[in-house]
Amino acid sequence: MASSANKNINAKLVLLGDVGAGKSSLVLRFVKGQFVEFQESTIGAAFFSQTVAVNDATVKFEIWDTAGQERYHSLAPMYYRGAAAAIIVYDITNQASFDRAKKWVQELQAQGNPNMVMALAGNKADMLDGRAVAPEDAQTYAQENGLFFLETSAKTAANVNEIFYEIAKRLPRLQQTPNPSGMVLVDRPTERANSASCCS
């Protein structure tokens, strides 16, 4: 959910995707300009914030970089609840991660914020030799589901800033009242919210 004071917008953004798709790498590239070849698995979710200036506003992203591990799937609503934007990440060299990305899109469509800006990121675009997902397929899928699509590379930084800027531009400019605590609760309760165990 985003909130605006004049032209300052706070936007909660969540990254979702399969293990090893490169969610943390994308965020670290965007927030810190760093890249490490062997990024450790994320535990739970890591929080970052980064501000970008677009034409008419300053957008402060509050970014939740979630863990792709299976045991955290049931906890994902905790992180995407109330998010204004989501980046669903897959690895272009891994078809299974693309299938997993589609599942995340379905879940967000079913349970997330209906006005959420969603981006589909085909990461590891530098690894063309190992490509397993054709960009046309992803583009088609993205159009059908109302996402915008970019192929990114956290390693070379290609399209990384672009995808965040594009989200910043697309965020709705008319905002609800900001929540003082910063935590926005869901409009409609998600039925999975109280499933706190790993595999229920």
Added chain:
Amino acid sequence: MPSDSNSTSSNYSSGRDDENPNSDPNSKPEPQLEPEPEPEPEPEPNKNPHLIDQSLDALENQLASISMSSRSPTVTFEGEEEDDVESREQPKSMNGSFSEEIEAGGDADSLEVGRHFESDSKAESSGVNGENISFTWLDAPEVDEVERPLSPGSSGYAGEMGSTSGGDEIVDDDEDDSDIRGVENDGVLGSNNQSVSGKRHADEDDASVSWRKRKKHFFILSHSGKPIYSRYGDEYKLAGFSATLQAIISFVENGGDRVNLVRAGKHQVVFLVKGPIYLVCISCTEEPYESLKGQLELLYGQMILILTKSVNRCFEKNPKFDMTSLLGGTDAVFSSLIHSLSWNPATFLHAYSCLPLAYATRQAAASILQDVAGSGVLFALLMCKHKVISLVSAQKASLHPDDILLLSNFIMSSESFRTSESFSPICLPRYNPMAFLYAYVHYFDIDTYVVLLTTSSDAFYHLKDCRIRIEIVLSNSNVLSEVQRSLVDGGMRIEDLLVEPTSRAGAVSSHLGQPRPGAGTPGRTADGSIGIGGPAGLWHFVYRSIYLDQYVSSEFSPPINSLRQQKRLYRAYQRLYASMHEKAIGPHKTQFRRDENYVLLCWVTQDFELFAAFDPLADKALAIKVCNRVCQWVKDVENEIFLLGASPFSW
């Protein structure tokens, strides 16, 4: 150590013997370890130990044939071994344990490895080869558990391992916190290879020679025999082996019994059944059964911390459920825990340790944590590496030392927590094994981090605010810089243990880690132990306060230099601990044990447990006197080394 015998034996003629241990003017009505029950008035009992202790020796040797598990691991020296056991050890009760040699057969083959044991221990006790041993620290923290021939340089085994890691060199021996170096190295060199902090030797399976040679295996499997975790080797490749373990367990269970322990030559196979989860340790390290079982309990606790016990429900739905994927990315957590079994006394003492800090500094940290805990935070911990700076619990909640151990291991071994603040579900197995708590984790610097635990999954922004408040207070009151200073200064040094009781009063005022002019050096020379260890040949001690659930361990100093020696000492403490707490005949009050490596003295009262290691030629009466001093010293500085007034069990 034979090489030390000359210098240390001169110890006993140094004239300090005439000081009556009970003439200590500062002696309080506190418990004093009295040397009286000693049947031997001989002034130099070590010159001819066999005369005195023959009967005890004979008894010990008899016992040894019944129970191997409490013996020192060095088999070679058995004839010369000399054990004074005040509280005599009884044969271990084997009730319920399935103690049967595995006869020939496919699996017996895989267990039949530990033949170079004698040569290994010889190399170790000669104290010469320690530094030359090629030591693949990163890849195999337990490397000295792997048999190697007498000449370590020519060890084919080390070469084999060298191919998988660049770090073939032994790591600097002098630091105390070698443990953390392991963790840090994982992080620093993590870019080198992903497997560094993840699965070790994933290419191995039960057919690999190197796999069979590992001295200590840990397995987690499901009740249907599916592998969940293996310390070495790829879980999927070990499916057959895992099924064999499951078959052993269910065979005994079908007979209405339970298998606890199988001995196969030098190997012990320890089983722990936790509902649908089976844990197995196969070890030839001669650790007592109780210790190995406790280690399996910790391993299980670590798994529960990651998944909660409700993972059992997955097995109710589908008995053939494959759990490996649920533990994805946690290999580093388990290997770090297993590694800590050999360097962290918390793993067998079930107590936590605090970073030494001035009382006021710790109070400053405690008061801000207390503020925060009033606002919906269940537990607030400020930690430096694996040591507690301060911790606060909400009313009625209590934090078990094992949970602190597992939590800090989880946080320190997961590199992800260092990149930014994070908010993750974790379960504290001793607090509530069924439910997740939510942990806000933030590193203030490379060593110091705060953990705020809550039951509310919506509390992130609140906890973030709490952290900001904590950070402001900590930096205003210089806590973080004091923490860094304490890391540099270290903890209690045995060299600083004052020999003269009269000068002890001076020690109270000076900071723990500060060199005390005129105290340490003259004490040591008077002692005749030429700069090695503390008074009366004291090498090291561990003091556990029972009431506080905390322990303090002295810094390592010569001759306990190398990681291997430190690990061996901890193993010795572990055996001592197990023998003192043996359920059948314990608990005992005192134990004085002499072997070719150490004199070990253990003293258990209602308030504390003291474990002390001395030069093997140390005099018993002197050693007892020094133990009394150590206890007094600990009391003198207790508000610096312990977290007082915040005992998690005080409710």
